[in-house]
Amino acid sequence: MAKPEKVDAVAELTELFRESDAAVLTEYRGLSVQQLKTLRRALGADTTYAVVKNTLTEIAAREAGIDAFEGKLAGPTAIAFIKGEPVTPAKTLRDFAKENDQLVVKSGFFEGKTLTEDDVKKLADLESREVLLAKAAGALKANLSKAAAVFQAPLSKTVRTVDALREKQDA
Numbered sequence: 001m002a003k004p005e006k007v008d009a010v011a012e013l014t015e016l017f018r019e020s021d022a023a024v025l026t027e028y029r030g031l032s033v034q035q036l037k038t039l040r041r042a043l044g045a046d047t048t049y050a051v052v053k054n055t056l057t058e059i060a061a062r063e064a065g066i067d068a069f070e071g072k073l074a075g076p077t078a079i080a081f082i083k084g085e086p087v088t089p090a091k092t093l094r095d096f097a098k099e100n101d102q103l104v105v106k107s108g109f110f111e112g113k114t115l116t117e118d119d120v121k122k123l124a125d126l127e128s129r130e131v132l133l134a135k136a137a138g139a140l141k142a143n144l145s146k147a148a149a150v151f152q153a154p155l156s157k158t159v160r161t162v163d164a165l166r167e168k169q170d171a
Contacts, residue, residue, distance in 0.1 A: 006056060013060030016048060016079075022086035022110040024093055024120055025069050029076045030102035036078075039096050039103070047089045048081040068109035086110055090124035 017023065028036060028051070040049045054073035061069050082089045097103040108115035110123070 009053070009056050010060045010063070013050075013052060013057055014063045016050070016081045017061060017064035017066055020081040020083055022082040022089075022108060022115075023066075023068075024080040024082070024086075024090065024108040024115075025072055025106045026078050026080065026093065027075050027104040027106060028078045028102065029104075031100060035100060035102075039092075042092050042096065043080060043089050044092075046083045047092075049078060050081065051076070051078045053077075066109055068107055068114040072106045086123060087126050090120055094121060094124040 031039075036049070036051075043049050054077055057069065057077065057079065058073050061067070080089055080093060093103070093105055097105060105117050105120050107117060108120050115123070
């Protein structure tokens with residue numbers, strides 16, 4: 001018979017997996033409590049960074065239908081449960097790992113797909129959704145300006161022709 005605390009912990013982890021759009025598995029061996037606190041703050045409100053027990057996490061992931069962490073749950077483990085866009089938390093984890101080589105990104109999942117450590121790094125290298133949308137809007141605006149100029153050209157030519165005809169009549 002499983003202990004009630006463990007059943008509750010598995011239920012909580014399962015819920016975190018189900019509510020998250022992405023998750024990144026890390027090993028934090030050697031990091032101080034203060035460093036973990038700093039990382040949690042840097043990840044922001046939409047990301048929960050939780051130190052987890054490997055066996056309970058394996059059960060919870062299986063119950064949530066996630067197989068991304070099979071064979072990766074060893075050593076001191078923490079998971080960043082990400083709600084919403086995963087680019088910014090991935091950047092935060094990458095940058096923190098550069099400054100603190102004790103933090104090791106092992107794997108992750110995003111939209112039901114398993115991510116390798118390299119995939120998480122590639123995700124971190126992407127521009128944020130807001131930047132990509134701004135670039136798309138700028139490109140559309142530029143193309144619309146060009147289109148307006150093209151549509152305006154025949155009208156300009158017509159006006160010049162009419163003005164030329166009026167000048168001939170007046171002369």
